[in-house]
Amino acid sequence: MTRKNLTLLAVAAIAALALLGLALPRWLLFLCTMAASHGIVSVGILLIMRGGLVSFGQGMVFAIGGYAVALSVTHLGISDVVVLMLIGTIAATIAGAAVGPLIARYSGIFFGMLTLALSMVLYGILIKSTAMGGSDGFNIPRGTLLGMRLEGGTGDYILYVLTIVSTGLASLAVAIHTRSARGLVTQAVLGNSLRVEYLGVSVQSVMAMNFTLAAALGGLGGALTVLALGHIEPTFSYWTQSGEFVFVAILAGAQSVVAVFVASLALELVRSFSNLYFPNTWQMALGLFLLAIILFLPAGIGSLWSRRAGGKSPEPKISASEREAAR
């Protein structure tokens, strides 16, 4: 699909969803907003995953985006939601750019564990920092748009539209990145990182850049979540939050960005209903669901509608011994 067609499709989808929002009941509107603001973080994981790495610490950038927004409201007095959204995104991008080059040296579970450790370091700091609310976090008032405070049903709807538009455009950018030279080289890194290096590409710098892009998406998600939720707390950086982002990415599969949002919505719906009716079984349901996906639909639910010659999954296919033999 050409870039132009992709853009048209994305704009149409965003418009359709925005209109749909008018018809949704408030609770569902909120759920969709959460699904989108969480989903975009998983889109970032997808971007990194196409290169063969799984980040178990996206909670870190999610939290940085969220806290940047919350602190800007309480300490800088900024209330415009668009400005806040940009602040959150930029803050997380800077963090990602700083950390990316350091961790891009690693692969496999070491990469996963390092990202996990970093997010937990942040969690540890946040829990103990009374200046930022400690373990309870803190609330922020609803933001404004063009001077108008976003309260009530109208406010909810405007935040919904802001979320849909920004995550939609960000997803479009990711879809274009996937089809770009960088996206192809990222896939090649998964296929044979040795060859990619010999062809003249710094694998480390490609992966570091991907991590930075994912950080931007994570920060965007964190910012939008806080704007809609009105609350921020250290659990944004907790490992189980990061685990959920990974879960959604795996559920969706490595192909389709749309699948990520479908998966994210499914998660939110399951979570809400389980919490309501079966409060002690929703994690179990999640776990069983994850196992089922890994067993029966290893390329994720996205593979139900987008089939690719050869089929792609995050698993590297060239064995280490083949690479050794290149010596």
Place this chain on the structure above:
Amino acid sequence: MNTAPTTPVLSARGLAKSFGAVVAAADVTIEVPAGQRLCLIGSNGAGKTTFVNIVTGYLRPDAGAIELDGQSIVGLAPRTIAHRGICRSFQIPQLCIELTALENMLVALAAAGQKLSFWNSAAAGGNEARAHELLQRFGLEAMAYRPVSEMPGGMRKLLDIAMALARKPRLLFLDEPTSGISAEEKFPAMDRVMEAIAGDAATIVFVEHDMDIVRGYADRVIAFYSGRVISDGTPDHVLTDSEVRRYVTGGTA
């Protein structure tokens, strides 16, 4: 005729590399003039692949100097050396199995460019045309849209070499280009490779075990044994050398 001395494309002097007690290279000195077709021979473990690995940056020599067109390349990473103009193919083809032949070529071409685009596809900027052209030269056009996993070993070998040409390198290393190809296919394959390379790589160094191929395609042969160069000259000269017969070819030249 130009009789003034010109800088050799590759100049390796006094290279040494050991892995514990195993001496993989000892005082290896080789100068390759531009345009030469040089073949490295030697039994397994003699040091030919170590030499290739050192020159292409995969290994750092314990001692010695390496210069490409007069500029030192010791200690540079493989990707930097690729930028400078040395590319290689691999004994066991190093390809992205899940991607198509065309995509593999596009990756090679995109990597050869100035920077990787976030926006434009790898096929942009004339890369798609050149990718198809290279595939055609190597007889791989029919598999352009098939994943490498569906390609037989011989074709994977050719694709591996084709990718090494993406940068039009100054110096091309071919690591056992005909290994894994059946006896009656070797010469046609090598013909095709040499024809396909024509013009895109000035100087070629290849590692070979098949002495008929060596005779057929090399201007000059260097024989390795135990990490040392034991003979260096024309194919006739080297292949009839008694030491070479003893340690490499095994008797009948």
Place this chain on the structure above:
Amino acid sequence: MQLALTILMDGLIYASWLFVVALGLTLIFGVLKILNIAHGSLYAVGAYMAANAVTFFAAWGFGGWYALLAMLLAAAVTALLLGPLLERGLLRLFYGRDEVILLLVTYALFLILEDAVKLIWGVNPYYVTEPYQLFGNVAFESMFYVGYDFALIGLAIVCGLIVWFGLNRTVFGKIVLAVIFNREMSASMGVNVDRVHLAAFTVGVFLAAIGGAFTAPMISVQPGISVSVIIVSFAVIIIGGLGSIEGAAIGAVVVGLARAAAVHLFPEAELFSIYLVMAAVLVFRPEGLFQRAAARKI
């Protein structure tokens, strides 16, 4: 001086149960190449089972020292029930898949066990504090310590020695080591790799359950204890090196001391000190103190 000693003692006490749990985790990783996120949940099951067992034994008149037997049996039952069930029934379905996929499988298992525990034992905490008094109090440098804490250190040493001995001095242990180093080669030599996997996993579960069972008297046994355990255990084996017994010991001591130092000197840094050490180790020496890493080769 007093403070240093306190930190040392607190650190060692914390390190001892942590070592037992981490030992199980590193054993499972070494043999099955699986990083078991559900390990903390197995610890929790061990704790709950022990709470039930001690209460049960006491109800039948077997109080006092029998509590220790009850805890040991609880751990054993946990291992014998869950070990084969999980290894045969679940993990085996995913062998050969990428290590990250296996990580997700154990994550799914963790999610399932978390709720399973709530469904079986409810959400209210259990307290079984009587055994904690069994060893009385010990005066040490004008500080009073609970004897049970020292017994824990003893338990950790015993477990470490038994595992070390089992691996290095018995025939089956040597076979396990062979599988650790090269699974395929061992299989082609005729080793029943399936049985080794089963044994190693079950022992790993047993160790986690022992950790849970014997710390049950010291804590309130409630949902959520698994989470703090798994994160800290990870830190331990990353620091010490995946798959290494010595590494688990050193890692446990490092983490124990870091945490004790933080608690006494910089309470705000308690939690993040452990993860900072883990992150630092991953950055500067990713293979941990005793193992090989998967940093990019080129």
